[in-house]
Amino acid sequence: MVLWFILILPLIAAGLALSPSRHRTVPGGVTVLATALQLLLALAVAGRCASGATVTALPGWVSCDAFGALVLVLCAFAGFTAALFSIGFTRRATQPMEAGRVRRYFVRFNLFLAPVLAVPLFSNVALVWIAVALTTLLSIFLVSFDRSTAALEAAWKYAILTSMGAALALFGVLVLYWAMRQGGAEDFTWSGLAAAAGAMPPLLVKTAFLFMLVGYGTKAALVPFHSWLPDVYSQAPVPICALLSVVETTTLPYVIVRLLPLFPGKAGDGAGRWLLAFGLLSAVGAALLLVQVKDLKRLFAYSTIENAGIILAAAGLGGAAGYGSLYQLVNHALAKPFGFFAAGAALLFAGTTEIAAVQGLGRRSPLAGAALLAGALAVTGAPPFALFLSELSILQGGAVDHRFLPVALLTLCMVGAFCAVLYHVTRMVFGKATASGPVPAFPRSYALALFVAFVPVVLLGVSLPAPVEHLLRLAATALAR
Secondary structure: OHHHHHHHHHHHHHHHHHOOOOOOHHHHHHHHHHHHHHHHHHHHHHHHHOOOOOEEEEOOOEEEOHHHHHHHHHHHHHHHHHHHHHHHHHOOOOOOOOHHHHHHHHHHHHHHHHHHHHHHHEOEHHHHHHHHHHHHHHHHHHHOOOOOHHHHHHHHHHHHHHHHHHHHHHHHHHHHHHHHHHOOOOOOEHHHHHHOHHHOOHHHHHHHHHHHHHHHHHHOOOOOOOOHHHHHHHHOOHHHHHHHHHHHHHHHHHHHHOOHHHOOOOHHHHHHHHHHHHHHHHHHHHHHHHHHOOEHHHHHHHHHHHHHHHHHHHHHHOHHHHHHHHHHHHHHHHHHHHHHHHHHHHHHHHOOOEHHHOOOHHHHOHHHHHHHHHHHHHHOOOOOOHHHHHHHHHHHHHHHOOOHHHHHHHHHHHHHHHHHHHHHHHHHHOOOOOOOOOOOOOOHHHHHHHHHHHHHHHHHHHOOOHHHHHHHHHHHHHHOO
């Protein structure tokens, strides 16, 4: 019952946000309450899955195990913090939205959140594809929300490229279904496919995997399919960027990594090599592109691509690094929304996200400057933030398994990304303030969203709580190949 409620709650919130009201605060208030309830329910599901149980609503279609519960909590947490930030975003002092636009924004926000939450709750592979496709369709209207020429062009590019990826992934899903039937199985769920892995024709499984890797990899903005992501992030509203970052580096890697149990024993080495190749290409490519970025939101876009690459490369390495891959997935899903919220605060006080045009942000708003600097440190894996521990776990795991070349490349990517991001951000935070005019008040919803997003990033950077580690271990065990 709880899984069904999580699935329909965003739709109920969208309907309530759509209802006419004289108060502009109603759609946002409804959304914040709905996302808070979703987060509480997701935590309840995770608590049940921590015992090793699988929570099932409809056998063969809707269920959630430990890995799914982890992703569900991360998506729900991102939705809650993005909803908080959206309150201030729609009331922005420089250009407040009129009531009709506020309603449309929160309706689209909730409709987009529904398939994001559905991805970890759907156990049927075909339903997962539908949910991923809906995340594209429903986010297009949020990417183009400002209706500017640049926003419309970014949304169009996003729609075309990710739709091509969806078509390739669909072909992979169909081939995988054919392989399942050839193996004499009928259960098209993650667990059912893993159980039938040894009976399915290897050639069909490999073909399906490659098509799904490229298809879902396009949606995850892996290099060389990444060109749409910086454009989208530069034009989408800040809270939507935060949600999209969770889609690209949490739900999509979740789907891709769940394919690994289809390759038992030595057969998994081939799939691991493909993941490692795409992951390293994405991490290296994004780290190099970070150097020449001129826009703050694009900076975080390339950081997202780099982290998606690190997650998949670590999953490809397997062994001890495979656990680090899931650890990195969790920490990045917590850190990147905080980074985007800090960028949103910088935009409010600087009036632009163009890096060269902003200096002295810390003088104009010490809170915005401190948040942006902390966000940059958090997303690049600096101590004492959570990503430092997960990146260290990946490097240690790879070294233990004597995978020294991938470890060296990943280390260079991590250090290079850290230097590039800090170089750009410190130029914006320090120095003489370039913005002029009256200093706007720091919105309370901005401050609350930043605080709520900041707390787990710091706490998980100090130590990994036992319940979280237990869920990570359960998820890693389920994905062992």
